[in-house]
Amino acid sequence: MSLAPVDFEYLRHLVKTHCAIVIDPGKEYLAETRLATLVSEQGCASLQEFLRVLRRQAFSGLHRKVLDAMTNNETWFFRDGNPFTALTGLVVPELMKRRETERQISIWSAACSSGQEPYSVAMSIRENFNLPGWKFSILGTDFCTTILDRARAGSYRQMEVNRGLSAKLLTKYFVQQGLHWQLKPEILAMVTFRFLNLAEPWGDTIPPADIVFLRNVLIYFDVETRKGILGRVRRLLRPGGYLFMGCAETTLNLDDGFQRVQTEKFVCYKLKGPEKS
Ligand SMILES: C[S@@+](CC[C@H](N)C(=O)[O-])C[C@H]1O[C@@H](n2cnc3c(N)ncnc32)[C@H](O)[C@@H]1O
Numbered sequence: 458m459s460l461a462p463v464d465f466e467y468l469r470h471l472v473k474t475h476c477a478i479v480i481d482p483g484k485e486y487l488a489e490t491r492l493a494t495l496v497s498e499q500g501c502a503s504l505q506e507f508l509r510v511l512r513r514q515a516f517s518g519l520h521r522k523v524l525d526a527m528t529n530n531e532t533w534f535f536r537d538g539n540p541f542t543a544l545t546g547l548v549v550p551e552l553m554k555r556r557e558t559e560r561q562i563s564i565w566s567a568a569c570s571s572g573q574e575p576y577s578v579a580m581s582i583r584e585n586f587n588l589p590g591w592k593f594s595i596l597g598t599d600f601c602t603t604i605l606d607r608a609r610a611g612s613y614r615q616m617e618v619n620r621g622l623s624a625k626l627l628t629k630y631f632v633q634q635g636l637h638w639q640l641k642p643e644i645l646a647m648v649t650f651r652f653l654n655l656a657e658p659w660g661d662t663i664p665p666a667d668i669v670f671l672r673n674v675l676i677y678f679d680v681e682t683r684k685g686i687l688g689r690v691r692r693l694l695r696p697g698g699y700l701f702m703g704c705a706e707t708t709l710n711l712d713d714g715f716q717r718v719q720t721e722k723f724v725c726y727k728l729k730g731p732e733k734s
Pocket of ligand 1 (some may be wrong): 471532567599600601604703
């Protein structure tokens, strides 16, 4: 049965209001695929029937499950490779010079999904800067609560460790447990996870950061939401701090508080202004 426009509109509005994700008109198939499990779990005969059940209720745990299901959690270890080369080859060494006295560097993976991004950062740090006296704190946040539970567990299927992780790092930092690979405590302990809706005011949930990974998430938002989030990231970054974005994302025409830094194969963004803390 095809989805009535009014029901699809309801879903688009629900998702946009609560997590700022824009579902374009004509993307009914996306709802069909992402919500299929919830539809059958609820014993509904169709997506249309399921959405009508939702519409009759006040916001509940079921609506929350719909929002989680509508997020795209696609991620993998060392996604795109080059950002991690830039991190260890340029950005961290530069910040270590600047933070020589306090010996502390904070990295935030905003929209961290199931954790592969912050854990890739942790492994990169461990491999390259395992230095006494230095503290690297890594925070991962996401809107999707179910995916955050997976991130905290640090347990990955074979297919997931096959994506982006070298055999060397797999055997060094993971232990095989049946069909899964469990991250060792030394890497798990480097990352903390927290819920955060990027599209709503953050209050003081996120501490000032030296490096922010904001990758492959702004693409789901409209221009105003992107501007709002970039403004908040700019205010949160410490002097001389860096922003890493996805390959299809930029600060251009959205926020002029960042200066584009071209590394060998990657573009990152450095906070403009005085570099002293
Ligand atoms: C495609 S994944 C990107 C993961 C990782 N950054 C990467 O590049 O591999 C996008 C993530 O953004 C999260 N997300 C979507 N809307 C969000 C919001 N309003 N606030 C915080 N996270 C959000 C989703 O739950 C999902 O895990």
